[in-house]
Amino acid sequence: MADSTKTQTAPRRKNMRSAEREKLIVTEAVRFFAECGFEGKTRELAKRMGVSHAVIYKHFESKEALIERVYEHVYLKRWDPNWDSLVLDRSLSLQERLTQFYISYADRVFEYDWVRIFVSSGLKSYGLTERYLGIIRTKIIRPAAMEFRYDCGRADDPSPLTEDELEVFWGLHGAVFYIAIRKYVYGEPLEIDIKQVVARTVRNFFKGITEPGPARP
Structure with a gap:
């Protein structure tokens, strides 16, 4: 049975600096894509993080750009x-x-x-x-x-x-x-x-x- 905590919305993280937020998005995206594959939706990633969908696209212009950063981070x-x-x-x-x-x-x-x-x-x-x-x-x-x-x-x-x-x-x-x-x-x-x-x-x-x-x- 899947861990139920994975599907719960995370508490919102406020007052984070831009660089810290970007780093957090990459860290969360690594685990999200590892679990869901690259077909996973960024909207679901945002939900897990407890942020709006727009926050992700404030730091990354596209899903492909986020995936590229994941590649750099992981590989x-x-x-x-x-x-x-x-x-x-x-x-x-x-x-x-x-x-x-x-x-x-x-x-x-x-x-x-x-x-x-x-x-x-x-x-x-x-x-x-x-x-x-x-x-x-x-x-x-x-x-x-x-x-x-x-x-x-x-x-x-x-x-x-x-x-x-x-x-x-x-x-x-x-x-x-x-x-x-x-x-x-x-x-x-x-x-x-x-x-x-x-x-x-x-x-x-x-x-x-x-x-x-x-x-x-």
């Missing part, structure tokens, strides 16, 4: 710039680098709001999911694939990365993220140690791509 602000250099740090093995990255990544993004907004944005074609996956592709997937070439003795290979090479590391990314999907979208009660599961997922991935397959007859 861009959580990106750790240290991750970029971590993937390229050859003082560690590629397996160690990706293990550290995905443990840190899971710690930051495995949350109800983040996961559900990510899925909702993909279904509603607001372009947020595509933009975020573009960041993952540029900063994680492509560098990891290039580093794997280096490990395989192909550092001087001038040919562009193939989609097959990239897909291998998308597979790893998807395997890690599916843990969050099961918990926050499917509602499975996962009683697991996320760090251990992520580390094992990365370890099994590298075992699979580095061990030779069965001999062909």
